[in-house]
Every structure is written in structure tokens, then in C-alpha cells.
Amino acid sequence: MRRRKLYTHxxxxxxxxxxxxxxxxxxxxxxxxxxxxxITYISMAKGILYLxxxxxxxxxxxxxxxxxxxxxxxLVTDTIRDVWQKEKVADxxxxxxxxxxxxxxxxxxxxxxxYHFRPSMSSPGCPYGNTAMxxxxxxxxxxxxxxxxxxxxxxxxxxxxxxxxxxxxxxxNLISGLTPFEIWSKAA
Numbered sequence: 001m002r003r004r005k006l007y008t009h010x011x012x013x014x015x016x017x018x019x020x021x022x023x024x025x026x027x028x029x030x031x032x033x034x035x036x037x038x039i040t041y042i043s044m045a046k047g048i049l050y051l052x053x054x055x056x057x058x059x060x061x062x063x064x065x066x067x068x069x070x071x072x073x074x075l076v077t078d079t080i081r082d083v084w085q086k087e088k089v090a091d092x093x094x095x096x097x098x099x100x101x102x103x104x105x106x107x108x109x110x111x112x113x114x115y116h117f118r119p120s121m122s123s124p125g126c127p128y129g130n131t132a133m134x135x136x137x138x139x140x141x142x143x144x145x146x147x148x149x150x151x152x153x154x155x156x157x158x159x160x161x162x163x164x165x166x167x168x169x170x171x172x173n174l175i176s177g178l179t180p181f182e183i184w185s186k187a188a
Contacts, residue, residue, distance in 0.1 A: 015109045020120035021096040025132045027057040030188050031087075033120075034063065035096045036080075036103075037133040038071055039141075045151045051160060052076055054083050054095070055136055059183030060173075062136070062164050063087055067157050071100075073107040084115045091116040098122050098130050140167070 020033075027033045034056050041048040052075050053065040064083040068075040080095070095117045097103040103121065112119050122129020144163040150156045168181050176183060 014106050015104050015119075016099070017103075017119040017121045019096075019122060019129065020094045020118060021129075023128065023131070025057055028187060030056055030058040030061075030184050031093050033057045033094045033096060034083075035130055035133040036076070037098060037130055037137065038075070038100065038102070039137050042067075042145060042156055043150070044153070044156060045149070049153060049156050050075065051137075051140075052079050053133070053136065054079065055133060056184060057132060058187050059178075059180040060132060060136065061180040061184040062168055065160065065164060067153070067160060069153075071102065073102045073105040076102040077107050077111045080111055080115070084117075092118065094118045094120045096120040096122070096130065099124055136167075 021035070024033070034054050036052070036054045039051040039053075042051060047069070050068050050071050051065060052068065054063045055061065056063050064079050064086070066075060066079040066082075095112075097119070099121050102108060103119065108119070140160075140163060144159055148155075148159055150159070169179055172179060173183065178186075
């Protein structure tokens with residue numbers, strides 16, 4: 001039996017947000033709810049990297065991702081800016097995350113005001129509140145990252161780029177028989 005890890009409260013948490021998603025992981029329309037998170041680490045020969053991603057819950061389409069050497073708020077905010085500029089995301093979208101320091105920061109709050117999205121957060125220490133994101137990361141690790149040994153950052157970036165391309169446009173959802181992009185574009 002595993003011991004449950006205690007939730008750690010961080011003093012730098014500036015902003016907290018309600019859980020707007022409430023585990024409704026199957027969304028019928030695009031640009032309503034997205035989820036976001038950071039993979040704890042990706043091992044390389046010399047050091048580790050972090051992967052940040054944003055997924056639209058309609059079809060579980062990966063809208064954006066970024067590989068970085070640290071887990072700062074700028075990794076999060078820069079990627080979200082790219083999503084909003086590239087995808088033309090509608091105002092009022094809810095962006096769900098855990099309660100990591102990147103999401104409780106002033107920079108994240110300012111970004112939500114600038115791009116008019118509603119931040120949403122899981123309950124403290126709740127592993128099920130961001131299940132859709134954790135499922136994607138688990139699949140990415142199993143089907144891609146754990147099968148390779150990386151020596152440098154460019155190899156990690158290439159492997160992640162190829163996998164995201166495969167995941168969005170070729171990997172079939174067993175329930176619907178469609179790719180995430182096909183589900184997302186049919187609903188649009």
C-alpha cells in the first residue's frame with residue numbers, strides 16, 4: 001500500500017481560483033475548457049528538462065507545448081501567449097491546472113486578465129482534478145520518452161515534436177475511432 005504524500009502549502013501562492021471544470025473531462029465544443037500542466041522532468045545524459053503543455057478537452061487536442069530547463073512562471077506564460085496568438089482562442093475559455101506556484105503567481109493572474117481566460121484549479125493535493133492532462137503525460141512517457149535515452153535538449157525537443165504530431169493527427173481514440181484533431185475539427 002502506498003503512503004499518501006502530504007500536500008505542501010507554499011507561501012508564495014498569490015492567487016487561488018475555484019474549480020470550474022469539476023472533472024467534466026469530455027467537452028463537446030472546442031475553446032471552452034483547456035487543461036495544462038508541467039511534466040515533472042525528462043531525463044537527459046546531463047541534466048533534466050521540463051515539458052509544459054496545453055490541451056483542449058474537446059478531442060484532447062494538444063494546442064501547444066514547450067520544453068524548458070526550469071519550471072518558472074515564464075515557461076507557462078510564454079506558451080499560453082503562443083496558444084492565444086496562434087489558435088485564436090475565444091474569450092471566456094477556462095484554463096484548468098493544479099495549484100503549482102506557476103499558476104498561483106502574479107504573472108499568471110496578469111496573463112489571465114490580458115487574454116480574458118478564466119483560471120480554474122484542482123483542489124489542494126487532489127490527483128484526480130487534472131486527470132486528462134495526467135493521462136496525456138502518462139501516454140507520452142510510455143509510448144515515447146521511456147523508450148529513448150536522450151543526450152541533449154534538441155533530441156528531447158525532436159522526440160516530443162514528433163510524438164505530439166503523431167498524437168494529434170494519427171493516434172486513434174479507441175472509443176470514437178477518430179484522432180484528436182478529427183474530433184476537435186468536427187465539433188468546431
